[in-house]
Amino acid sequence: MSELLKQTPSQTVGPYFAYGLTAEQYRYPFTQIASGKVADDTVPGTHIRIVGRIFDGEGKPVPDAMVEIWQADGEGRYAHPADSSEGARGSNTGFKGFGRQGTGVDPENRFHFETVKPGSVGEGEAPHITVIVFMRGLLTHAYTRIYFADEAERNAADPVLQSVPEERRATLLAEPDPDTHGLYRFDIHMQGEKETVFFNV
Amino acid sequence: MNNSKVMPMTDQATTRDWQSHPPYLYPEYRSTPLRAPTRPLIPIRHRLSETTGPVYGHEAVGPLDADLTKNARRNGEPLGERIVVTGRLLDEEGRPLRNTLVEVWQANAAGRYVHLVDQHDAPLDPNFLGAGRCVTDEEGRYRFYTIKPGAYPWGNHPNAWRPLHIHFSLLGPTIASRLVTQMYFPGDPLLDFDPIYQGTPENARERLISRFELGVTEPDFALGYVFDIVLRGRGETPFENRS
Numbered sequence A: 001m002s003e004l005l006k007q008t009p010s011q012t013v014g015p016y017f018a019y020g021l022t023a024e025q026y027r028y029p030f031t032q033i034a035s036g037k038v039a040d041d042t043v044p045g046t047h048i049r050i051v052g053r054i055f056d057g058e059g060k061p062v063p064d065a066m067v068e069i070w071q072a073d074g075e076g077r078y079a080h081p082a083d084s085s086e087g088a089r090g091s092n093t094g095f096k097g098f099g100r101q102g103t104g105v106d107p108e109n110r111f112h113f114e115t116v117k118p119g120s121v122g123e124g125e126a127p128h129i130t131v132i133v134f135m136r137g138l139l140t141h142a143y144t145r146i147y148f149a150d151e152a153e154r155n156a157a158d159p160v161l162q163s164v165p166e167e168r169r170a171t172l173l174a175e176p177d178p179d180t181h182g183l184y185r186f187d188i189h190m191q192g193e194k195e196t197v198f199f200n201v
Numbered sequence B: 001m002n003n004s005k006v007m008p009m010t011d012q013a014t015t016r017d018w019q020s021h022p023p024y025l026y027p028e029y030r031s032t033p034l035r036a037p038t039r040p041l042i043p044i045r046h047r048l049s050e051t052t053g054p055v056y057g058h059e060a061v062g063p064l065d066a067d068l069t070k071n072a073r074r075n076g077e078p079l080g081e082r083i084v085v086t087g088r089l090l091d092e093e094g095r096p097l098r099n100t101l102v103e104v105w106q107a108n109a110a111g112r113y114v115h116l117v118d119q120h121d122a123p124l125d126p127n128f129l130g131a132g133r134c135v136t137d138e139e140g141r142y143r144f145y146t147i148k149p150g151a152y153p154w155g156n157h158p159n160a161w162r163p164l165h166i167h168f169s170l171l172g173p174t175i176a177s178r179l180v181t182q183m184y185f186p187g188d189p190l191l192d193f194d195p196i197y198q199g200t201p202e203n204a205r206e207r208l209i210s211r212f213e214l215g216v217t218e219p220d221f222a223l224g225y226v227f228d229i230v231l232r233g234r235g236e237t238p239f240e241n242r243s
Helices: A166-172 B190-191
Strands: A047-055 A065-070 A098-102 A111-117 A128-135 A143-150 A173-176 A183-185 B083-093 B100-107 B130-135 B141-147 B152-154 B158-161 B165-168 B180-184 B223-224 B229-231
Touching: A047 A065, A047 A128, A047 A143, A065 A111, A098 A111, A143 A166, A166 A173, B100 B141, B130 B141, B165 B229, B180 B229
Parallel strands: A047 A183, A143 A173, B083 B223, B083 B229
Antiparallel strands: A047 A111, A065 A098, A065 A128, A128 A143, A173 A183, B083 B141, B100 B130, B100 B165, B152 B158, B165 B180
16 A cells, blocks of 8 residues: 555634634624534434533633534434445435534533434444534544433443543533433533543544 | 444544644643643544544535635625635545535634634724635545735734634544644744644644645736645445444
């Protein structure tokens, strides 16, 4: 095999991404390709909301981050050609599986995703969502995952979650809100005792 | 872990090359110390969740999106030096990434961002937003018309100025190939003093600098700059065993 080309280095998204990447959310006069609404009402499955904040090393919420999520639909199918499961692609046009939100619009710097709870992608895998975090001060984006605290049995068998030191697994769990049906809370801590697990994807 | 189960898996995509990408912590860039993850990243074996990713093509792009000199006009042309920015989007094997979305954003010619948080004392341009997107062609080539961005001051250290740059956002073929980067201009004296550029491994920095090309320059119209982008490879086969 010939020598590989070298990867183009990452650079920070910076503080001023909003009118380019999340223009409608921030009310700039431009469109955006993805939003916090990952699944509209027509998508089959269990509709959920995931809300959270990102905290820096001083415990302050980050007001200028961008969060992206990537997930399978309620039956565990990705809207991508590499997913060869029956009806994976094009059969669920209301569901792209991709969401993007800035944290600078919500008064408490929360991100909000409206989606469906993903199904299990493969045998042994617990439902999960890939999360990418971008912000000023991150020269390279950070990957993490959302698992669901109310899936204890499947979580216990998930190969990725089980590869994480036990005392840190809770940082990857979205917790169902006891008062609001379908609402999950998932905060991301960049540093500190509760530092979220980030993956070398 | 129960290894007797058959785990669905695909070929690994190529890995993130940490000799090419900046570290999380680079104290000279003063936003990093409170935001950089401090614990080692946990390795992850690529399964379907890593070898798939969002697919966006022509349907995501409006007719003027790739021409930043036209896509925000109100009462005239934007001010500044008109340029063409083009290049190829490739994977590490040198294969063109076709029909792939490229998103860009930048400051105006005076070094002012439209973003409300930017309070730099330089004029906004009523005819320039500074955001665009396009889709690569069969050779993986993208092409934008825009205005050459200006330098602007920032608070990182006394008399800190960002070099001229255009932000790029690429989704690529999988979620693992995701890249956000910045394109710089050749010969910019500010590069030597910029902690974002300097935070990049020394042997990789120059890949961030576009090159001027007369062949891309359009006579009597616009200077041409070329910026090729290499994303992580795809992994070879989409087939897998699913139960």
